[in-house]
Amino acid sequence: MxxxxxxxxxxxxxxxxxxxxxxxxxxxxxxxxxxxxxxxxxxxxxxxxxxxxxxxxxxxxxxxxxxxxxxxxxxxxxxxxxxxxxxxxxxxxxxxxxxxxxxxxxxxxxxxxxxxxxxxxxxxxxxxxxxxxxxxxxxxxxxxxxxxxxxxxxxxxxxxxxxxxxxxxxxxxxxxxxxxxxxxxxxSDSLNGAQATKLYNVRTNIVTRAAKAAQNMExxxxxxxxxxxxxxxxxxxxxxxxxxxxxxxxxxxxxxxxxxxxxxxxxxxxxxxxxxxxxxxxxxxxxxxxxxxxxxxxxQVALDHVMKDDKQKIDHFEGMEVKGLSYVTNSDHKEIFDGVSLQVKPGQKVLLMAPSGWGKTTLLRLLLGLKKPKDGEILLNGKNVTGKWDAAHNYFSYVNQKPFMFDDTLRFNITLGRQVSDEKLKKVIHEAGLDELVKDQGLDKQVGENGSELSGGQIQRVEIARALLSGRPILLADEATSALDPQLSLDIHKTLLKNPNVAVIEVAHKISPEEKAMFDVIIHLDKHTVETKM
Missing domain, CATH: 1.20.1560.10 (ABC transporter type 1, transmembrane domain)
Structure with a gap:
């Protein structure tokens, strides 16, 4: 009742x-x-x-x-x-x-x-x-x-x-x-796909499709x-x-x-x-x-659901080890990759390279505990956290290729509603390269739906600020700069990789030699080869 x-x-x-x-x-x-x-x-x-x-x-x-x-x-x-x-x-x-x-x-x-x-x-x-x-x-x-x-x-x-x-x-x-x-x-499809329908002159088809669904509902x-x-x-x-x-x-x-x-x-x-x-x-x-x-x-399902308190603070980070990781899809039982192994030390910058479609994003989801591998294990601070979201995800922050922006202020998009001291927020804004934006527009600037009032580079920097503000020891970057122009990509990488207290694991299929030089370790996942700085 x-x-x-x-x-x-x-x-x-x-x-x-x-x-x-x-x-x-x-x-x-x-x-x-x-x-x-x-x-x-x-x-x-x-x-x-x-x-x-x-x-x-x-x-x-x-x-x-x-x-x-x-x-x-x-x-x-x-x-x-x-x-x-x-x-x-x-x-x-x-x-x-x-x-x-x-x-x-x-x-x-x-x-x-x-x-x-x-x-x-x-x-x-x-x-x-x-x-x-x-x-x-x-x-x-x-x-x-x-x-x-x-x-x-x-x-x-x-x-x-x-x-x-x-x-x-x-x-x-x-x-x-x-x-x-x-x-x-x-x-939802009709509104989100409006530009594509206008481009290919199929607006009537999409309207008819939605109208048919409306008729069935009515x-x-x-x-x-x-x-x-x-x-x-x-x-x-x-x-x-x-x-x-x-x-x-x-x-x-x-x-x-x-x-x-x-x-x-x-x-x-x-x-x-x-x-x-x-x-x-x-x-x-x-x-x-x-x-x-x-x-x-x-x-009733929602009312009975208990949201776990997962605000565990990671006090120290000794390192991460991935041993013989392989993944097979649940739907068609297709093997995506096999035998992936790597080690990440505190503050180390690691680049994982492989062609598009290899399964790099899937690998990151395995590290987060969102998916379970067929074989292998993931160790954080020497503890097995394989397939365990609750135990694993508090070690990681995440920078997406297309970060999601809330239709709210710049402050909210950086803090995500958390209470943060002005001093800490100012430090993160500086480290993420947002000083100029904040000085010109202020933290109360409305970013618009999906960040429409920000440039692509500014959106990426807001995502980096979120990651840095979390204070987590490992930052995962998923093709974070592939949609940006070369100079902006270089600038973002300088921001991502300059912090000595944060380990970075980036996956990419294409990256410039200058950007490569910023990493301590480069692993070619498809070839099972490793490059290290001399």
Whole structure:
């Protein structure tokens, strides 16, 4: 149940206010009974009737004030539960780091909105409707137990309709969840691939493709919503027939026989509508909750996920040794490389060279513990960390060929939200060669989406600043300068390799002689040969 993620104090307050709101129904029904009985008694005491009307109006004013507080507390619960679900899903999705983000985007937008509307809100309404039902039926039993039993028996009909329609709604919602995820991916593809579609004059094809996915999603949504509407209509029709017309006919007969007063009959009809309507609404809300089952299942995984505290600080680094590493793909069982061995000393600069497609990036992922080799082992400080992300990754920082930039400030992109002293930040900015940019633009400069406000060289330097700020002993560089011009590549290498306290392992397929000369060791992975400085 989603409401277990709300504060207990909020739920208690909501339940109390919902009970007060439910009493409004009983209060009005009771006052109607008294007023009608007075009016039909033959008495001409008009002032008594007026006093009753004034009392009813004052009571309604009090209930109105309480209902304002009820709605405020209700909206607060919805907001807080939504934030809990969003945080949990964000933690889970970021922790998983899946390259295919379509399901995550769909979950964080459409799915969570469906959960808010059809689960959280519905469950809160179910509490109110349940209390309304209990209040109305209790007072109804007190007033006329015979008529109450008639009305209760009649509620079996809408209950049967709900039992039949509920599985159908669940199935329709599963179809909608799948088509919605596909639509989200198509929209993402269309926007990200806009330049390519314009270049090759295929914009219409891409729009048609996305529109088809949208049509499938809308059809699935229509079918789900229509099924819910039909189910609700069937429930209401059954309620009107069996829970209103039949009991009212029986009540009329009892009144004709003198066993029921007119005020009591009208009150019973009013109460009946207010304990039949909650029942019907409860069935409808239950169907709404059922429609969110596929989305809630995904969210439940995120809520149960525990993010490990992996902020381990590496106090010292004695060296890394790789022994006879080989890797075979899981999909087609193809051997990527075999027999890779190397040693890295503290502060040493190592260049790993091999042609494109050899598997250099895969090798770096093995070092990080993201993948497991077929054979061989990786030792850090003499400890085997092969395939162990938790044990290995805190030794490494990473410079990508195409670093990711957050659409935020320069400061955030360097620190990634960490609290850093001004002195340490200034030092890192200087070491990464960002002094000029910071002096001209300031740390509060917005870098734009994907770093659109920065040059390629500036983006690489921000990535280097991130790596240096982490204070980790080994920096991995994955084709870090292959997309830059020769002079900029040389400048970046001077920045990367000048720090004596950081070991650097760079993989590349092409590099200039001047840049090669900056490394202590050059290993040709495809040839199993090693060059060292004399």
């Amino acid at each position: 989603s409401l277990k993620y709300a504060k207990k104090s909020q739920l208690i307050s909501f339940t109390i206010l919902a009970a007060i709101k439910a009493c409004n129904i009983v209060f009005v029904a009771y006052m109607i009974q008294i007023m009608l009985n007075v009016a039909s008694s033959g008495s001409h005491d008009y002032m008594h009737l007026i006093r009753l009307a004034i009392l009813t109006a004052l009571g309604q004013m009090c209930f109105m004030g309480s209902n304002f507080v009820y709605e405020t507390v209700k909206m607060g619960i919805i907001r807080d539960v939504n934030m809990t679900l969003k945080r949990a899903n964000l933690r889970y999705l970021v922790d998983q780091g899946e390259p295919d983000v379509k399901s995550g985007l769909s979950l964080m937008t459409n799915d969570l909105k469906q959960i808010e509307t059809n689960r959280i809100t519905a469950q809160l309404d179910m509490i109110f409707q349940g209390l309304s039902f209990l209040g109305a039926i209790s007072f109804a039993f007190y007033s006329s137990w015979q008529m109450t039993i008639v009305f209760l028996i009649a509620t079996i009909a809408p209950a049967l309709v709900q039992m039949i329609t509920s599985p159908i709604i669940t199935k329709k919602s599963e179809i909608w969840a799948k088509t919605n995820a596909n639509y989200t991916q198509n929209v 059809n699935a949504l229509r079918n789900m919503t229509l099924t819910q509407a039909w189910a609700l209509e069937l429930i209401y029709s059954a309620a009107e027939l069996f829970c209103f017309i039949v009991p009212c006919t029986i009540g009329g007969i009892m009144m004709m026989q003198g066993n029921l007063k007119v005020g009591t009959l009208v009150m019973m009809v009013d109460l009946a509508m207010n304990f039949i309507t909650p029942v019907v609404t409860l069935f409808n809300e239950f169907n709404q909750v059922k429609s969110t089952v596929p989305m809630w299942t995904k969210t």
